[in-house]
Amino acid sequence: MADDIAAERASLDETAIEESAADAYPLPDPLWKGDIGPGCAKVDPILIADSVRKTFGGLVAVDVEHVEIPRHAITALIGPNGAGKTTFFNLLTGFDKPDSGSWEFDGTDLAGVPAWKIARRGEVRTFQLTKAFGGLSVIDSMKLGARDQLGESFWACLIPPLWRAQERGIEERALELLKQFKLYEKRDDLALSMSGGQRKLLEMARALMSAPQLVMLDEPMAGVNPALTQSLLGHIVRLKQQGMTVVFVEHDMHMVQAIADWVVVMAEGRVVAEGKPTEVMKDPVVVDAYLGANMDRDLGEVVKEIRASYAASRPEGGSAQ
Ligand SMILES: Nc1ncnc2c1ncn2[C@@H]1O[C@H](COP(=O)(O)OP(=O)(O)OP(=O)(O)O)[C@@H](O)[C@H]1O
Structure with a gap:
């Protein structure tokens, strides 16, 4: 497993991840406050x-x-x-x-806020199955992505110099992102003519049109061939290096x-466990959730039982919750 992970990391250089950029947004160490476990507080x-x-219906x-x-x-x-x-x-x-329920993004309450407004505030997502691109070219899909996320300004529409400037800005950003995602040469191709993996890249690039702070990717690697998977992993790391x-x-745990x-x-x-990647898969609750044992029982009870037996087997206190 360790060798596989090392190989995975080594192969990320395909997308030229700059090590020097890794410290531009240093993470607190540790990331969490207090006890580590489901729902634990984070430093930032x-x-x-x-x-x-x-x-x-009846399903939670x-x-x-x-x-x-x-x-x-x-x-x-x-x-x-x-x-x-x-x-x-x-x-x-x-x-x-x-x-x-309620949730806040960067201190702003977002419950009940529609998707396009959430995107404008800096939180965007991609979908498990890439959204239909219709008959659009790659560049037009990007531009439409900007409109979906940035919205149209009524006043800008009435004043030609304003919308022309906005159009130019959108086009420049789209081309810059297409270069970053190595899709520039395909800018005039039909989006639908691209492979599934390339469409995933396009979807990720399109999500970035609004310069988001938080990017949520739903199974970005699903159905993507191994070569493109490396590239996607590299792009995800690069988003972090750019401060997102x-x-x-x-x-796939690898x-x-x-x-x-x-x-x-x-x-x-429910959230049943949290932790650092190397630690969390050792958590018996996680092993249990993946193995699917106890499927017919109340999860809360199962979690309590497993944690109690785990703590008992570790006299120093075991896991935090
Ligand atoms: N629109 C819907 N109508 C009815 N049930 C739904 C709907 N969407 C999701 N569900 C059910 O809610 C539960 C959670 O589904 P969800 O797709 O969020 O799980 P997931 O963890 O993303 O699964 P996967 O890894 O398979 O994508 C499932 O039992 C699913 O069948």
Whole structure:
């Protein structure tokens, strides 16, 4: 496993990650305050969610008591299928409405705020399945992304020099991002003519049109060939080097260990564990959530039992919660 991770890290140089840039936004060490565990406080959180709950009929899809996302870090959100990861993403980014709960992004309450306004405030997301690009070219998809996220200014539309300047700015940013994502040569191609992996890159580039602070990526590597996976991993690390905070959903623990600073684990709608990537997969609660044992039992009870037996087996106190 360690060799695999080393190889994964070594291969990231395909996208020329500049080591010198890594310290531009140094992370607090440690990232958390107090006891480490589900819902633990962070030294510098960019997003704080409280009592966020979403049900579909009788099914509780999300029931997150408290979670904090560390600023400037790469956080992986992991968990078995149906754990509620995508639904939680949808809620936090305004693409779905919770039954209850609140969350703040960089000190601003975002509950009930629509997706386009959330994007304007600096929190953007990509989708598990890339959104339809219609018959648009790559460059037009980028420009439309800017409109989706930046919105149209009524006054700018009435004053030609203003909208021309805005158009120019959008085009320049789109071309710059396409260069960064190595899609510049494809700018006039139909977006739909690109491979699944290239569309994932395009979706990520498009999400950056509004110069966000927090980028939420839903399974960015799913269905992408290994070569492009390296490239995507490199791009995610580069977002962090540029000062953005990243949250990504991923099932492959090699990828998580290769790039994540922090891991949040969900199961049955709840956050059941948090920690550093190297530590969190040793947590028996996480092992259990992945193995799917106890599926028919109340998760809260299972978590309590496992933590109690784990603590008992470690006289010095075991895990924090
Ligand atoms: N629109 C919906 N209507 C009904 N049930 C839904 C809806 N969206 C999600 N669910 C259910 O909510 C639960 C959580 O789903 P969600 O997609 O958020 O999980 P996930 O952790 O992202 O899973 P995966 O890793 O498979 O993508 C699942 O049981 C799912 O079937």
